[in-house]
Amino acid sequence: MGLIFVVNCGSSSLKFTLINPEDGKTVANGLAERLGTPEAVVNIRQPVRLEFQVPNATHGDALDKILSHIDGDIVGVGHRIVHGGEYFTESVLVDDKVVELIGSASDLAPLHNPAHVMGIEAARKKFPDLPHVVVFDTAFHQSMPKRAYLYALPYAMYTNEKVRKYGFHGTSHRYVAGEAAKLMGKPLEDLHLITMHLGNGSSTCAIREGKSYDTSMGLTPLEGLIMGTRSGDVDANLHEYLTRRTGCTLSEVTAMVNRESGLLGISGLSNDMRTLAEAAASGHQRAALAIDMFCFRLAKHILGMSASLDRIDALIFTGGIGENSAIVREKTLSYLSLLRPQVDSELNNQHGRPANGRITTGDSPVLALVVPTNEELVIARETARFVPALAS
Numbered sequence: 001m002g003l004i005f006v007v008n009c010g011s012s013s014l015k016f017t018l019i020n021p022e023d024g025k026t027v028a029n030g031l032a033e034r035l036g037t038p039e040a041v042v043n044i045r046q047p048v049r050l051e052f053q054v055p056n057a058t059h060g061d062a063l064d065k066i067l068s069h070i071d072g073d074i075v076g077v078g079h080r081i082v083h084g085g086e087y088f089t090e091s092v093l094v095d096d097k098v099v100e101l102i103g104s105a106s107d108l109a110p111l112h113n114p115a116h117v118m119g120i121e122a123a124r125k126k127f128p129d130l131p132h133v134v135v136f137d138t139a140f141h142q143s144m145p146k147r148a149y150l151y152a153l154p155y156a157m158y159t160n161e162k163v164r165k166y167g168f169h170g171t172s173h174r175y176v177a178g179e180a181a182k183l184m185g186k187p188l189e190d191l192h193l194i195t196m197h198l199g200n201g202s203s204t205c206a207i208r209e210g211k212s213y214d215t216s217m218g219l220t221p222l223e224g225l226i227m228g229t230r231s232g233d234v235d236a237n238l239h240e241y242l243t244r245r246t247g248c249t250l251s252e253v254t255a256m257v258n259r260e261s262g263l264l265g266i267s268g269l270s271n272d273m274r275t276l277a278e279a280a281a282s283g284h285q286r287a288a289l290a291i292d293m294f295c296f297r298l299a300k301h302i303l304g305m306s307a308s309l310d311r312i313d314a315l316i317f318t319g320g321i322g323e324n325s326a327i328v329r330e331k332t333l334s335y336l337s338l339l340r341p342q343v344d345s346e347l348n349n350q351h352g353r354p355a356n357g358r359i360t361t362g363d364s365p366v367l368a369l370v371v372p373t374n375e376e377l378v379i380a381r382e383t384a385r386f387v388p389a390l391a392s
């Protein structure tokens with residue numbers, strides 16, 4: 001049995017999954033957090049529940065620790081890469097040039113790409129003889145038409161500077177669209193869908209005939225929805241206005257809209273939807289406001305996505321928030337009253353996932369589904385295509 005080790009690196013964290021690409025079974029998974037601080041924590045969930053601290057751990061140290069606790073016939077390593085820039089339209093085998101190009105797109109994904117490079121370098125050192133494959137969030141959105149991906153700037157900004165909407169979370173949007181088609185018992189090619197990936201980063205996608213036609217994220221993963229610490233859409237004059245008014249530098253304003261805004265900025269409490277939902281239930285007004293704004297912005301973007309479709313066969317919630325927060329789903333659908341969704345409260349509030357994913361009533365004019373994402377499985381399958389022993 002050949003297993004794929006999937007790595008998803010953040011700036012101070014590393015998620016890993018050891019997965020069988022053939023049956024999708026996860027053999028091991030876990031998370032290393034606070035990397036680079038004096039008290040990095042490695043958390044292995046499977047095959048053993050284990051948590052320990054590693055002083056001053058780098059991504060490489062964390063990988064070493066993780067691999068000393070898991071076992072299996074690893075035949076390839078798959079890396080999730082958020083921004084492929086203009087260079088990559090599909091998954092590729094890693095070599096030095098690929099790593100350099102991923103690093104050069106760091107300006108466009110400052111929270112993600114620098115960490116991906118650290119992760120790739122650490123994993124290549126650990127597994128020098130295995131194929132390493134990079135799978136890009138941006139790849140699925142290559143099918144967007146020009147009217148959707150261009151900004152209304154002087155055209156030279158596109159031709160010379162490659163300023164355009166790239167879109168992210170493509171692996172997740174693609175996967176849940178396929179799973180939704182199975183749940184609906186229809187070929188994906190016949191469906192017009194709106195998918196919502198709601199996690200720490202969040203985005204919507206308009207999918208017709210299995211292809212991305214529009215998405216809410218843009219040149220970088222900042223645009224669009226309100227996120228954990230990201231503002232999503234703001235007026236493009238904001239940076240200039242704030243640098244003039246407050247004396248902040250441009251990079252300070254950029255850091256603010258990426259790291260101190262969104263749910264965290266509005267609530268003043270947390271970027272975590274669970275914490276906010278609990279606080280709102282016990283009367284924390286700004287936590288309630290943050291959730292309300294999150295849902296309202298999401299509803300606006302859903303209607304925006306509908307301009308790319310002839311009809312909406314299903315609205316699909318996924319990601320940590322989309323899969324787990326009944327409040328967010330219900331509130332978002334309440335702002336879509338034009339579409340007349342009829343939420344089935346029992347199904348929506350069911351702990352865990354409703355059996356066929358449906359959270360609207362049988363006669364609701366629009367169907368809403370909860371479909372758990374599995375980016376790791378898609379990455380493992382893409383990686384397997386490059387492993388001679390597994391590729392069929």
Ligand SMILES: Nc1ncnc2c1ncn2[C@@H]1O[C@H](COP(=O)(O)OP(=O)(O)O)[C@@H](O)[C@H]1O
Nearest residue numbers: 198199200201271272273274319320321324325
């Ligand atoms: N039971 C839950 N109820 C509400 N929100 C939840 C629940 N479980 C997870 N979340 C939220 O999901 C978000 C993280 O989503 P996830 O998809 O895991 O993020 P990432 O983008 O890091 O992969 C957090 O805001 C977290 O609070």
Ligand SMILES: CC(=O)OP(=O)(O)O
Nearest residue numbers: 082168199200201221
């Ligand atoms: C693209 C992006 O925002 O990714 P994440 O949700 O993992 O932060």
Ligand SMILES: [Mg+2]
Nearest residue numbers: 199200319375
């Ligand atoms: Mg995620």
